[in-house]
Amino acid sequence: SAVISQKPSRDICQRGTSLTIQCQVDSQVTMMFWYRQQPGQSLTLIATANQGSEATYESGFVIDKFPISRPNLTFSTLTVSNMSPEDSSIYLCSVEGRREGGDTQYFGPGTRLTVL
Amino acid sequence: KQEVTQIPAALSVPEGENLVLNCSFTDSAIYNLQWFRQDPGKGLTSLLLIQSSQREQTSGRLNASLDKSSGRSTLYIAASQPGDSATYLCAVNAGGGNKLTFGTGTQLKVEL
Numbered sequence: 380s381a382v383i384s385q386k387p388s389r390d391i392c393q394r395g396t397s398l399t400i401q402c403q404v405d406s407q408v409t410m411m412f413w414y415r416q417q418p419g420q421s422l423t424l425i426a427t428a429n430q431g432s433e434a435t436y437e438s439g440f441v442i443d444k445f446p447i448s449r450p451n452l453t454f455s456t457l458t459v460s461n462m463s464p465e466d467s468s469i470y471l472c473s474v475e476g477r478r479e480g481g482d483t484q485y486f487g488p489g490t491r492l493t494v495l
Numbered sequence: 496k497q498e499v500t501q502i503p504a505a506l507s508v509p510e511g512e513n514l515v516l517n518c519s520f521t522d523s524a525i526y527n528l529q530w531f532r533q534d535p536g537k538g539l540t541s542l543l544l545i546q547s548s549q550r551e552q553t554s555g556r557l558n559a560s561l562d563k564s565s566g567r568s569t570l571y572i573a574a575s576q577p578g579d580s581a582t583y584l585c586a587v588n589a590g591g592g593n594k595l596t597f598g599t600g601t602q603l604k605v606e607l
Contacts, residue, residue, distance in 0.1 A: 383538070388536070410593065420599070421499075421597040421598055421599045421600050422539075422584070422595075422597040424594065424595070424596075471538060471539070475593050478541060478544055479544070480544040480545070480546055480549075480552065481526070481544055481546055481588075482526075482588065482593045483529060483544060483593075484541075484593065484595060486538035486540075487538050488536055488538045489536070489538055
């Protein structure tokens, strides 16, 4: 398994500002994922971040709004840019992993973002 | 596009009761299906993983079944305990890059 930490754990931000969320994993991994969980909703994949290449964004998410860095095999950041109240969500990072039976993902504790 | 739905959205049961959570998915071409548990402030924990060729998996008081042809999975929790209170999410892996599509979740509360 992998141990993943995220910073900050929560934040309250003003409209129009940006927030960078950090994700640190205790082992080297190739694939990292960023998810958004809006209030009362399930997880939606924002992008997949592989070290050494540009992140791959899912439909509905763009790099200008959610720039991602992946400088090494244990760290990634997600920036939420020019925030609006609709960006209020929990943001989770995860990493690829293996468990009995097949491929899985290990998740960080999440960053709870409130935009006023 | 794969869509994953879970019912019920919320469930409250007394301690000791056996219960079933349901998950349905629209595209049966899946690689595997997982059940996760989400606790507030603690991220997600994988409970059970069922490969597309399997029918069920068991871990302790948990049993998950998979009927790929009908696009359904169930999570059975035996003798529920207050510590089982959490949100349960099913997630489908359609293959190709370990990309997961999550269901809408069932929020479970087990009361003393």
